Amino acid sequence: MRKALIAGNWKMNKTDPEAVALAKALVAEVGQYDSCDILLCPPFTSLKSVGEVIKGSRIKLGAQTMHWEKSGAFTGMISADMLKALGCTYVIIGHSEQRQFFGETDDTVNRRTRAVLANGLLPIVCVGEFLEQREAGKHEEIVKNQVVNGLKGLSNEEMKNVVIAYEPVWAIGTGKTASSQDADDMHACIRSTVEKTWSRDVADGLVIQYGGSVKPETIDEQMSMPNIDGALVGGAALQADSFARIVKFQAK
Numbered sequence: 323m324r325k326a327l328i329a330g331n332w333k334m335n336k337t338d339p340e341a342v343a344l345a346k347a348l349v350a351e352v353g354q355y356d357s358c359d360i361l362l363c364p365p366f367t368s369l370k371s372v373g374e375v376i377k378g379s380r381i382k383l384g385a386q387t388m389h390w391e392k393s394g395a396f397t398g399m400i401s402a403d404m405l406k407a408l409g410c411t412y413v414i415i416g417h418s419e420q421r422q423f424f425g426e427t428d429d430t431v432n433r434r435t436r437a438v439l440a441n442g443l444l445p446i447v448c449v450g451e452f453l454e455q456r457e458a459g460k461h462e463e464i465v466k467n468q469v470v471n472g473l474k475g476l477s478n479e480e481m482k483n484v485v486i487a488y489e490p491v492w493a494i495g496t497g498k499t500a501s502s503q504d505a506d507d508m509h510a511c512i513r514s515t516v517e518k519t520w521s522r523d524v525a526d527g528l529v530i531q532y533g534g535s536v537k538p539e540t541i542d543e544q545m546s547m548p549n550i551d552g553a554l555v556g557g558a559a560l561q562a563d564s565f566a567r568i569v570k571f572q573a574k
């Protein structure tokens with residue numbers, strides 16, 4: 323049985339006082355909730371303060387990206403050691419916004435993912451197609467390639483620590499969600515790609531999150547699908563009440 327993972331990706335939102343207020347409200351609402359794993363990924367500037375607020379609760383801390391080098395002349399970047407020192411356990415890698423605006427490729431996803439794992443952190447590796455690619459019937463091929471190339475060279479043991487997030491680019495921040503069936507079909511395709519490339523065991527244990535306009539109104543149906551194991555939530559993670567309702571999803 324895979325334990326669901328509900329994660330809030332706060333993106334470039336919340337000043338530090340705002341981040342602290344949101345984290346405090348979430349600790350009050352779901353701090354001891356244990357039906358699923360809960361993760362907050364604030365901006366780098368609030369990792370320390372949010373980490374302090376959630377200490378002693380069941381809520382975990384994650385970052386939105388990371389550099390693969392240990393240290394050095396990489397202006398603007400953050401290392402695994404820095405994240406670990408603040409209590410991070412997860413790192414989002416290859417988000418479509420990193421791919422679109424900051425030059426992320428499957429190759430840099432691979433480098434980052436290896437570094438995350440080598441440092442004992444857990445990667446959430448994001449994949450997803452553009453609308454034109456889906457309309458051209460190429461969505462499965464695109465996503466399969468992102469999975470195989472982004473995770474190239476990882477051992478079965480390493481794969482047991484990887485989470486994949488399927489986020490169709492056209493559903494992010496647009497209010498358009500993939501239908502639960504379309505999302506589940508893609509998750510099944512990802513799982514079978516992982517089975518073929520690694521093993522049945524790895525595929526069966528793999529947590530695959532859905533992301534793209536997840537809301538309190540969509541989560542229950544999404545989580546009732548056999549291959550959807552959690553959610554990576556953007557906009558609806560920025561308010562305590564909507565994120566708490568998503569965390570407390572009711573799967574049929």
Ligand SMILES: O=C(CO)COP(=O)(O)O
Nearest residue numbers: 331494495534535556557
């Ligand atoms: O990109 C996302 C999470 O990583 C999804 O964002 P929205 O939930 O705002 O569509």
